[in-house]
Amino acid sequence: xxxxxxxxxxxxxxxxxxxxxxxxxxxxxxxxxxxxxxxxxxxxxxxxxxxxxxxxxxxxxxxxxxxxxxxxxxxxxxxxxxxxxxxxxxxxxxxxxxxxxxxxxxxxxxxxxxxxxxxxxxxxxxxxxxxxxxxxxxxxxxxxxxxxxxxxxxxxxxxxxxxxxxxxxxxxxxxxxxxxxxxxxxxxxxxxxxxxxxxxxxxxxxxxxxxxxxxxxxxxxxxxxxxxxxxxxxxxxxxxxxxxxxxxxxxxxxxxxxxxxxxxxxxxxxxxxxxxxxxxxxxxxxxxxxxxxxxxxxxxxxxxxxxxxxxxxxxxxxxxxxxx
Numbered sequence: 001x002x003x004x005x006x007x008x009x010x011x012x013x014x015x016x017x018x019x020x021x022x023x024x025x026x027x028x029x030x031x032x033x034x035x036x037x038x039x040x041x042x043x044x045x046x047x048x049x050x051x052x053x054x055x056x057x058x059x060x061x062x063x064x065x066x067x068x069x070x071x072x073x074x075x076x077x078x079x080x081x082x083x084x085x086x087x088x089x090x091x092x093x094x095x096x097x098x099x100x101x102x103x104x105x106x107x108x109x110x111x112x113x114x115x116x117x118x119x120x121x122x123x124x125x126x127x128x129x130x131x132x133x134x135x136x137x138x139x140x141x142x143x144x145x146x147x148x149x150x151x152x153x154x155x156x157x158x159x160x161x162x163x164x165x166x167x168x169x170x171x172x173x174x175x176x177x178x179x180x181x182x183x184x185x186x187x188x189x190x191x192x193x194x195x196x197x198x199x200x201x202x203x204x205x206x207x208x209x210x211x212x213x214x215x216x217x218x219x220x221x222x223x224x225x226x227x228x229x230x231x232x233x234x235x236x237x238x239x240x241x242x243x244x245x246x247x248x249x250x251x252x253x254x255x256x257x258x259x260x261x262x263x264x265x266x267x268x269x270x271x272x273x274x275x276x277x278x279x280x281x282x283x284x285x286x287x288x289x290x291x292x293x294x295x296x297x298x299x300x301x302x303x304x305x306x307x308x309x310x311x312x313x314x315x316x317x318x319x320x321x322x323x324x
Contacts, residue, residue, distance in 0.1 A: 006178040009149035010040055010114075010170060013156035014078065016185065018048055021076060024160060027054040027063055028080030028114075037082045038116060038175055064090035064113065068098040068165075071111040076160055083123075084115035084131045084169065091134075098165040099140030108163035112156070117145075118209055118260055119308055120173040124299035130208075130261035130292075132169055136238055136270070142190055143237040145169040147211035149180040151235055154188030162190065169237075171209045178212075193241035195248075199228035202254035202321055205245055205271055207234040210258045210309055217315040227322055237267055245271065246279050253284035254321050258314055263291035285324035290317050 004012070018024045025048075026041060032055040035042030045053040056063050060081060067077040081087045087094070094113065101109045119128035135141050142164050146152040152170060159166035196211055197218055204214045211233045218229035230248050234240050249255050255275055257268035272287045290309050298304050 002181065003179055004149055004182050005176050006149045006152050006170070007038065007040060007175040009153040009182050010156060012182065013153045013160070014041070014044070017157060017160045018052065021160075023074060024076045024078065025052040025054065025070075026078050026080065027056050027067060029056055029058055029063070029082050031055060031080050036080065038172065041080075060086050060088075060090035061093055064093040064098065067111045067113070068093060068101070068109060071098075071109045071165075072101070072107055076110045076112075078112045078114060078160065080114045081116065083127050084117040085126050085129045087113070087115060087131060094141075094165065095135070095138050099138050101140075102164070103140060109165050110163045112159045112166050112168055115167055115169045116172050117169045118171045118173055119297055119304065120209060122299065122301055122304060123172075123297070125296035128297040128304075130259070132167070132237055133261050133266050135167055136267050140165065141238060142166040143169065144190055144235060145171070145208045145237055146235060147171070147174070147178070147208055147233050149178055150182050150186075151188055151194065151233075153182050154186045155190065155235060157185070157187045158190050161187065166190070169208065173209045188235070191236045191239045191241060193244040194233040194235055195230065195244070196233045197229065197231040199230035200252055201227035202229045202256060202318060203245070203248040203252045204229060204231045204256045204258060204314075204318070205234060206231065206258040207237060208260060210260050213309060213311050214258055214314055216311045217318060220311070220315055221318055221322070229318060240267075240271070242274055242278075245275065249275055249279045250282040253282055254324070255283070255287045256290065256314070256317055256321055257287065258290045258309055260292060260309060262294050263289060264294050266291055285321050288317050288321050290314050
């Protein structure tokens with residue numbers, strides 16, 4: 001095993017799956033000659049050819065529509081949204097066609113939509129959104145959001161091999177910051193969470209870039225007071241691993257849900273409802289959530305810092321939960 005960046009892990013998964021399966025191809029804006037906005041696909045067009053690494057017009061509706069059509073013809077397309085915010089232009093093709101095709105025709109739609117997502121990059125309201133909750137409500141889609149290089153590679157391989165449309169939320173902040181050891185051809189099953197830190201005092205459920213923040217907060221609490229907080233990294237958002245969450249909450253009796261997306265209507269609300277329905281008698285405190293403010297993502301760095309979850313906010317919420 002070797003230590004690589006989150007971005008390099010994604011590159012490896014794409015490259016290995018394209019080598020393994022000739023039906024896999026890429027399409028998106030500037031992914032070919034330019035190598036992608038974040039250089040994830042740099043050199044791919046030279047290696048695999050322009051027929052398998054397609055530069056497209058600035059038209060997300062066309063990108064997703066072509067991907068869905070190609071999937072129905074036996075290909076395994078991987079469509080890149082340059083920023084996940086722009087997926088709105090292809091919403092109809094994804095939600096009303098790709099997600100419902102198997103239900104209507106009993107045909108597989110093996111396509112992946114890569115969604116560079118999230119903030120902490122001073123990108124402002126059109127380049128920093130967390131868009132996963134828009135699709136969490138859509139039957140027929142799968143959603144994954146890795147937080148580590150190993151999970152990025154393993155979940156992308158699983159997504160490419162899956163016969164359903166999968167949205168792959170890769171966090172822009174983690175591209176060159178998150179580093180770790182990555183195995184070769186390891187496929188991580190969609191729908192299985194990861195225990196990122198063991199503990200018995202409280203459970204934190206999170207995903208994406210906030211996993212690292214939660215681990216920092218949990219470590220700070222352990223060093224100052226001795227309480228060991230368990231951190232569950234969802235990895236998969238739809239379906240999410242209810243069993244792992246419930247098992248942890250039944251042991252700890254306390255639950256904090258942390259996500260970068262805005263609070264109202266976020267995925268955390270559904271997790272809280274599941275725990276309230278199936279583990280209420282085990283709770284020793286109300287379920288708490290830490291999320292972004294219910295406003296567009298601000299551009300100015302001080303305002304952005306106030307807007308997003310951070311270690312201090314998470315640690316404060318945990319301390320209140322532990323003292324309840």
